Amino acid sequence: MEPLTIAVIGLSVLLLVVAVGYAARDRLIDDWLLAVAGLLELSLLVTLVVGLSDLGHIGDSTERATFIAYLVSLPVIPVGTAFLAIKEKSRWAMGSIAVGAFAVAVMTARLLQIWTSHG
Amino acid sequence: MADRSDPARTLGGPGVLLVVVYGVLALAATGRSVLQISEYFERAPVSYVLSAVAALVYVLATWCLARGGRWVRVGLVACAVELVGVVAVGIASYVEPSAFPDKTVWSHFGEGYGFVPLVLPVLGLLWFRRVERAATAAAATPHVPR
Numbered sequence: 001m002e003p004l005t006i007a008v009i010g011l012s013v014l015l016l017v018v019a020v021g022y023a024a025r026d027r028l029i030d031d032w033l034l035a036v037a038g039l040l041e042l043s044l045l046v047t048l049v050v051g052l053s054d055l056g057h058i059g060d061s062t063e064r065a066t067f068i069a070y071l072v073s074l075p076v077i078p079v080g081t082a083f084l085a086i087k088e089k090s091r092w093a094m095g096s097i098a099v100g101a102f103a104v105a106v107m108t109a110r111l112l113q114i115w116t117s118h119g
Numbered sequence: 120m121a122d123r124s125d126p127a128r129t130l131g132g133p134g135v136l137l138v139v140v141y142g143v144l145a146l147a148a149t150g151r152s153v154l155q156i157s158e159y160f161e162r163a164p165v166s167y168v169l170s171a172v173a174a175l176v177y178v179l180a181t182w183c184l185a186r187g188g189r190w191v192r193v194g195l196v197a198c199a200v201e202l203v204g205v206v207a208v209g210i211a212s213y214v215e216p217s218a219f220p221d222k223t224v225w226s227h228f229g230e231g232y233g234f235v236p237l238v239l240p241v242l243g244l245l246w247f248r249r250v251e252r253a254a255t256a257a258a259a260t261p262h263v264p265r
Contacts, residue, residue, distance in 0.1 A: 069150035103143045
């Protein structure tokens with residue numbers, strides 16, 4: 001779980017940097033950026049499956065429920081922000097991707113925090 | 120759909136950022152609310168019902184921001200409810216902490232969420248008002264470059 005979440009955080013930071021770069025050069029969303037977002041989405045789905053399959057790791061039931069909530073919410077973000085970014089034809093589209101990527105990084109860090117505080 | 124050609128469509132420019140931030144908060148609030156009610160509702164029913172209400176209002180506001188058009192009015196109301204909610208619950212949670220044994224999105228002025236719940240409705244209100252004004256201005260001028 002640890003390497004997986006660290007990979008997710010790495011990918012979301014990468015997406016954040018790419019999005020800021022695109023915004024700076026006034027570029028709209030393209031296949032390359034979508035590929036990075038897709039990779040992030042894929043890693044979140046893998047995290048979801050791995051996380052759900054090893055729930056016994058977290059003893060406290062409240063913490064476990066929070067953990068599940070984060071796991072399930074996370075994959076929604078890249079899809080939602082990419083959808084908004086495709087519809088938005090201005091520099092702000094990259095803002096959508098960047099804020100989403102930041103949220104993924106923060107939420108995944110919380111996920112990792114809950115995981116490592118147990119077991 | 121009439122909404123799409125409406126000059127008051129909110130999904131443009133900085134509005135897209137508000138949609139994302141609102142969306143993330145709506146997601147977080149809904150997730151937390153679902154687990155509070157399903158897992159340990161009896162622990163603090165008042166807090167958890169409040170959380171659920173807050174979550175619903177965030178989802179509604181996100182929808183209004185994304186759709187614009189005739190949803191702008193609804194969005195204004197949703198943001199106003201949020202602002203009143205966060206201020207009222209914020210004060211109440213300091214004055215009467217025993218009434219809130221567990222945190223809600225709105226307790227302590229949204230401290231648990233980095234005060235985002237306090238700032239967001241203000242931004243939402245300003246944005247909706249701007250959109251509404253633009254729509255009124257557009258309606259007054261016959262030719263709107265769009």
